[in-house]
Amino acid sequence: MSSNTTYAEWIAVDWGTTHLRAWAMSGDTVKAEAFSEDGMASLTREAFEPALLRLIEPWLGAAATPVVACGMIGARQGWFEAPYVAVPAKPGELQPVQAPTDDKRLNLMIVPGLKQADPADVMRGEETQIAGFLAENKDFDGVLCLPGTHAKWVRISAEEVVSFQTCMTGEMFQLLAEQSVLRHSIAAQGDDPDAFVEAVSDTISRPEKLSQRLFNLRGENVLNALDPATARARLSGYLIGAELASTKPYWLGQEVALAGSPALTAAYEAALRSQGVEARSFDAAPLTRTGLARLHAALTESA
Known part of the structure; x- marks a missing residue:
């Protein structure tokens, strides 16, 4: 964890199931950042505010500091539920929801997730990554894949999420590799690119x-x-292959972009290339912060 005692103009927060990350911001410039493992899964509702204060208190002044947060903080089990917005929707125009706080130094706004009625699907946190992606790729018209624990395939046109589909590929890989009978046969790390593509x-x-x-x-x-x-490479290839089979209507004949960790996007790039699709890859790490900055700027303009 790093900190900076200089007051933040505003604070960006990404609150996941297993982690909490915050950035002290001045406009869209990062002044300091901090990280903890106080994810939603480890907190009661009453524990959210103390967990955030432990991380960001050095950045707070006497007046209320705007905090724009995304992710599981807005889930039903989170700090305060930010209702889903139905697609089609423009991630860059989402209206963060005001959340109650006990500490008057916090002015907390939570970004809502997106929902899709048919087939039923939801996302929370990824909508902010998409807003960040579109801030830098305004003319993108195609499919953005966000690989991870729950991979998202998102159809985008005119800066709008038209539809999306979620696959539990990452979670299935972890369960099979670490908790099933296959755990005795799968290496904790290592790779075999040819076996993966096959x-x-x-x-x-x-x-x-x-x-x-x-x-x-x-x-x-x-x-x-x-x-x-x-065996690890084959397991990954089998599961990503199943994901590509189920999402074929999304990526076939479309412009495809990937946003995730470099290791994951490299695997998806190789998988798609084996099917004749060349995808562009982006590091997802800065996209959430960029998306939060875009939404904070919109809030400031409308104030």
């Missing part, structure tokens, strides 16, 4: 065989001493 293609061509192919990793490890790093 597994992607295998699953796209025959997605109905996914369950059998998964257990085959265990069989090959026991009987043929399959390298655990290769």
Whole structure:
């Protein structure tokens, strides 16, 4: 954690399930940043405000400081529920919701998530990443994929989220690699690019065989001493291949962009390239902050 005793003009906050990150801001310039593991999953509702104050108190002055926050802070189990906004919607024009605080030095505004009625789907936090992406790519017309624990495929046109689809690929990978019978056969780290791409293609061509192919990793490890790093690459390829099979109407024939951690976007780039799709990749880390800055600027202009 780093801090800066200089008062912030405003504070940007990204509050996830497992983490809390904050930035002391002056306009769209970062003056300081701080991080903790006080994610939503570890907090009661009464614990949110103290957790935030522990992180940002050095940045506060005597007057109320604007705080613009996104993510699970606005969930039903969070600090204060910020109702979802139905798509189609423009992420850059979302109206943050005023949240109650006990400490009068906080003027807390929470960015609402997005919802889709049919098929039923929701996002919270990613809408701010999308706002950040569109702030730098205003003319983008295509599909933005946000890989992660719950990967989002988002159809965008005229700076508007038209529709989206969520896949639990990252969470399934973690559960299978760490808690299923496959944990005995999967390396904690390592890679095999050729095995990964082959597994992607295998699953796209025959997605109905996914369950059998998964257990085959265990069989090959026991009987043929399959390298655990290769098994890890195949597991990733099988699951991302299943995701691509289910989202094909999104990426086929479209301009595709990826926003996530460099390691994840590289894997999705390789998977899409194996299907003849060249995707542009962006580091998601700064996009949330850029999106929060865009929304804060809109609040300031409308005040």
